[in-house]
Amino acid sequence: MSEPLHLKDYSREARIFAYRVMIAAVVVVGLSLSLVARFYNLQVVKYRDYATQSDRNRVHVQSVPPTRGLIYDRNGVLLADNRPSYTLSIVKERVSDLDTTVALLQELVTLSAADMENFHERLQQRRRPFEAVPLRYELNEEEIARIAVNEYRLEGVEVEAQLVRRYPLGKLLAHSVGYVGRISDRELSGFSEEQYRRYSGTHIIGKIGLEKQYESVLLGEAGFQNVETNARGRVLRVLERGRIDPQPGKNLVLHLDTELQRMGFEALGDRRGAVVAIDVASGGVLAIVSTPSYDPNLFVTGISYKNYRQLNESLDLPLFDRTLQGQYPPGSTLKPMLGLGALQQNIIDTKFTINDPGFYRLPGEERLYRDWTWKKTKSGHGSHVDLYIAIQQSCDTFFYDLAYRMGIDRMHAVGAAFGLGQHTGVDIPSERAGNWPSRQWKRSARGLHWFPGDSLNVGLGQGDVLTTPLQLAAMTATLATRGERRRPRLVKAVDSVEIVPRALDNAIADSRHWDYVFNAMKDVVHSARGTAQGISRGATYKMAGKTGTAQVVGIKQGEYYDEEALDERQRDHALFVGFAPYETPKIAVAVIVENAGSGSTQAAPIARKMFDAYMELEQRQLARLDGGGS
């Protein structure tokens, strides 16, 4: 095949080979030594540099969210607490193929259509880079285990134990306590540097109600800790050194009494309306009910679009806080206050009477201003109607006359002294001020002069007069304290430090005038001819009050008001304000029931229930104190 073998010199070939092997061995040893030298250089000479570098790789500072402050009612009942919950979230930046990962997760845990929809919505929102986007809340043990087993296939998927806000009483306090929710784009873009730092470990922020008002108190201070992360940033271990503990948020104790609140809520039932009860001595809000309501827990983890639309588009406006934002004509509930003002300003005295033909006519005008009794009887309240009767029986004719006599300027002064047309300054955001008209207001708002007819409307709490239920309750509390005004408040103490609100100018009147008006208000309830006499039955204590009926639609001249024929939504609102006990007032209540018709039959009984509940609580507390003392 090739060259003849006999020419090969085997020993020479072996010698060459041996020589070359020697050279190869030298090269092998030389190169091996160069490797060893390199490792010596890296591992011994430069050890410090690389050890530092390695630590810098893995150790990161992470913020620790503080525990949000709790909210209690005045008896220590929890209104808002934090419950541990396991949240499944995805860090989009670390997921190579989102659809595959989500599909895999779908096999492991139940993901509803709403979960998916919310998740995709949140993905669209602006967020910090590498921020985990929640996909499912409240994983159960089994689901956590299933995810843990498949962790290696779920790059970028995290299960986090979080404290999630919970409102144990649900819809009972949705509007007042409010709720927290994820920090929105808009909130985030408005953050200062300081806020960025404080919220570094937190995803939620108070959205409405006390949760919003007291956000900075409830939030607490973020802590920091060193964590060991892997190359993809997943936290594997918390290191002991360098930890700064978070400061938990402060707890709030409210004036609110859950039992009273529940009473108001149940008394309103499925009607639309509001009940506000104020502790007369402190101005603390004992109950603040707006119906219909909703479950605030839905908002904490992100409400589904469907649920939200249902709430938002309901004709009954469950999201609307009627107590602070509902602006209603107060109707006759203003009468005691205006009567008191007229006495104090010497426009009338207690002997002053009018003859009530069932209507009032302004001097020189054709138009008849009818009394509310007109549709039943054409005889009015009789020929000797004084202020007492006018309050007790709610005589409109008397107050048309009185309004005409007082004029808008003096009426405005009286109402303003009781807080009408102003924010009460309650510690819940987005309160409305209502409207307490004046000449000035009409000129700037309507560009018109004030007409005497306007005064008549104001005197009856109609027309342009608008009040919130909270304003009415505050007005009633001011009446009950004989003029001492206090800013209504929900929060009694922050971390057991009592909050004392700033004092307000008092409403001033002589004590005999107070006595006179109180007596009339008592007889609204406790006399046979009183408009709310139905609620006095069986009462062991005395109360004082005033009914009101507010027109929703204007009744034209000469038309009859036919309740039955009117659409349900256009019927009058029923109102009642009052306080109890009559002798030493402790609780002031304002009730409004939308489109319920008569204040005496629809609103007053609710107030009676509130009074009863309050008195019973007082009794119980006294008994407990006695029992404890002896």
Add this chain to the structure above:
Amino acid sequence: MSLAGDFRRRMPEASHDLRRPLSLWRRVHVDVPLLLALLALTAYGLVVLYSASGQNPYYVKRQVVFFVIAYMMMFAVAQVRLQMLERWAPWLYLGGIGLLLLVLYFGTGAKGAQRWLSLGGFRFQPSEILKLAVPIAVATYLSQRLLPPRFSQVVWTLVIIAVPALLIMRQPDLGTSLLIAASGLIVLFFAGLPWGYMFGALATVVLGSWPMWQFVLHDYQKQRIITLLNPEADKLGAGWNIIQSKTAIGSGGLHGKGWLNGTQSQLDFLPEGHTDFIIAVLAEEFGLVGVLVLVALYLWVIARGLMISLKAQDTFSRLLAGSITLTFFVYVFVNIGMVAGMLPVVGVPLPLVSHGGTSIVTLMMGFGILMAIGTERRRVVR
């Protein structure tokens, strides 16, 4: 008897060998010192692999399965008679080339490279065959010539080497291509390639590197070289692997962070920690001491291989044994040098330690040949 006496006088070593009965190990063609070194490396490698794979028993089990297959293949190959190997050499070589051509047209692969052949669910890399076929072919060719080789023989040898090397480079798989070329060139070196040729070639390479850079190398290959020269320039991109592997090695210090305690490797900062960069894991967890132990084991294997080649009975065996041994060293050196940032990042696994099946099987078959050579019976001179 007289024949034996005559023979004894003329070839004293051989007679000594013939007189004594062959040991059991020799009869089953196992070289015990080499086997012990390989077993030690295997065990050490599995310990490191368990840690490097993030303590995933899946990789370790897979590796054990591959080792079992590989050791069986080694024993099988060790039984093959060397004349047979020499006779089959051309067919082995030509078959390998044929498969490489098939890969170019029907191959499958990943990451832009086409390296695999699928045969009914079973996938393999034909380039692995060439890792053995090329040195066998070159050794066969040269051993049948007068040595040291003449110019024309050197040219023919280079052709034998270049054909598969270029085919593999086309896949593209630069690392394997260079290693296969090296295995052939090492045979040429042992055959007594004149020094002048070697220095001439070296000069040509130096002068030819510019056109090579401009026209032949792919962008990713150039990038690897640039990254090697200055890895700090592109911390998160091309330089990441090198920076992280150097950090892992350096932070291991003299004694290491302890098994399973390497933060770089356990926290996934080190890419390819269980394959090409596994020595960084070893260096981080066992320190310089662990590296020295590994290098010592490798040198033991190489020393034993060179001894076998020196004792081999004919030129073919010598050349082949020398090439297998030195090629093994080249693998070790290129891989460790690469991870330590001394050489460009070419995809070369650390022999017997990195996770990966086919390369282990090929390597062990090479050691099978080495054992066959080391335990061959003395041939009677014809």
